[in-house]
Amino acid sequence: MFRLIAPLIAAALALFGGAAGAQVEAGRALFVEGAGARALIADGAVDVPASRFPCAGCHGADGRGGVEGATEFPALVAGAAPRFDRTALAAALLEGTGADGRTLSSAMPRYRTDPATLDALHAYIAALADAGRIGVAAGALHITPPSDPARRAAFAAGLDEANREGGAWGRRFALVDPPDGAAVAADEVVAGLAEAAAERRAALIATELMRRGIRAVALGTPDDALSVMLEDLSVDVLPDAGAQIEIGAPGVVLVEADGTRTTLVAPPKDDALATLSARHITRAAIACGRGVTRRCLLGALADLRLEP
Numbered sequence: 436m437f438r439l440i441a442p443l444i445a446a447a448l449a450l451f452g453g454a455a456g457a458q459v460e461a462g463r464a465l466f467v468e469g470a471g472a473r474a475l476i477a478d479g480a481v482d483v484p485a486s487r488f489p490c491a492g493c494h495g496a497d498g499r500g501g502v503e504g505a506t507e508f509p510a511l512v513a514g515a516a517p518r519f520d521r522t523a524l525a526a527a528l529l530e531g532t533g534a535d536g537r538t539l540s541s542a543m544p545r546y547r548t549d550p551a552t553l554d555a556l557h558a559y560i561a562a563l564a565d566a567g568r569i570g571v572a573a574g575a576l577h578i579t580p581p582s583d584p585a586r587r588a589a590f591a592a593g594l595d596e597a598n599r600e601g602g603a604w605g606r607r608f609a610l611v612d613p614p615d616g617a618a619v620a621a622d623e624v625v626a627g628l629a630e631a632a633a634e635r636r637a638a639l640i641a642t643e644l645m646r647r648g649i650r651a652v653a654l655g656t657p658d659d660a661l662s663v664m665l666e667d668l669s670v671d672v673l674p675d676a677g678a679q680i681e682i683g684a685p686g687v688v689l690v691e692a693d694g695t696r697t698t699l700v701a702p703p704k705d706d707a708l709a710t711l712s713a714r715h716i717t718r719a720a721i722a723c724g725r726g727v728t729r730r731c732l733l734g735a736l737a738d739l740r741l742e743p
Contacts, residue, residue: 462559465552466490466498472548479545488544490556497730498563506542512564521557528553570618570729575609576602576720579617581625581709589706590621593713603720604727618729619719624712624736632708636700637664640680640687643699644670647689655681655690 464470469485476483493508495501500510511518519527519534526532528546531539570577578594580587594608602608611617640661644652651671654662661682662672677692680699687700719735720727 458555458558459562461552462555462557462562465548465556466559467496471552471555472546474544474546476544478541482547485544485546485548493543497733498560499730506540511560517557517560517564519560521554524557524560525553528556570611570616571727572606574606576606576619576727576732577609577611577617578716579612579620579622580610581621581712583709586621586625586706586709589709590713593710594717597713597717603717603723604725606720606727608717608720619716619732619736621709621712621716624715625708627736628708628711628715632703633660634664636687637661637668640699641665641668641670643689643697644678647691649678649689649691651676651678652689653679655679656683658682 461471465472465485467489469487469489472485474483474485474488475481476488490498490511493501493503494511495508498510498512500508502508509518517524523534527534527539527543528548531543531545533539580590591610594610597603598607644650650669651673652665653674653676654672661680665672679690681688681690684702686698686702689697689699691697715736716732719732722735723731
């Protein structure tokens with residue numbers, strides 16, 4: 436999921452410049468990496484670098500909280516605003532006291548840091564909240580199209596079809612450049628689908644090889660990712676194997692020791708992933724409802740599948 440959440444963090448940093456930007460970056464360093472603070476655990480008996488317990492580790496890279504086992508980690512961002520003001524945040528971090536005055540769980544470390552770092556942390560959490568609104572307008576969802584021109588045309592056609600069917604909850608899909616003003620960058624979705632496609636391709640190849648009793652192949656064109664996937668599927672990739680896999684315009688072709696050639700996987704269509712990406716984004720926007728946020732879209736797109 437981090438592939439898709441990372442743009443949200445980048446957008447949070449991009450909202451500010453100059454001194455404000457430096458403050459937000461310092462807050463990001465504490466939130467994501469635990470830089471600039473110490474963490475006290477075991478009722479203060481153990482003092483360790485906060486890098487052992489950064490905020491994002493429990494509350495999520497987007498500050499929206501989560502659950503691990505029986506422990507619930509509250510959200511630090513509510514809607515489009517920080518959930519806690521500067522005073523409440525300091526009380527929670529330094530004293531372990533919640534906004535309602537109750538003592539927080541011992542699962543939450545107490546931290547030691549300076550006021551400037553606390554200011555920076557609060558500024559960063561506020562920036563995360565602001566970033567959640569990027570690309571979401573009253574009547575439109577702003578999407579950055581694929582950078583590849585061929586994919587761009589197919590992607591635009593897919594969103595045009597969605598717009599003809601009413602868009603998502605009264606919002607139309609609008610293509611924008613650059614990605615800083617978009618809720619979703621199509622290239623990120625295409626890349627995720629490409630990974631899924633590569634895994635499916637390797638599974639199809641391995642299945643057919645096993646059916647033919649072939650346990651080792653050579654690759655006509657070096658492909659480290661495919662080599663790893665095939666090895667994981669119990670197919671040895673050896674330079675001197677009698678059977679060879681060729682990958683090119685005809686698709687994935689098996690050349691056996693006697694010269695027999697068999698196409699194992701048809702060549703992919705250049706625009707297929709772009710079209711599927713448009714469908715995924717449309718479905719994610721509909722699933723997120725009328726109150727769609729950038730964070731909801733990214734979360735809905737995290738588990739990308741190849742089914743149309």
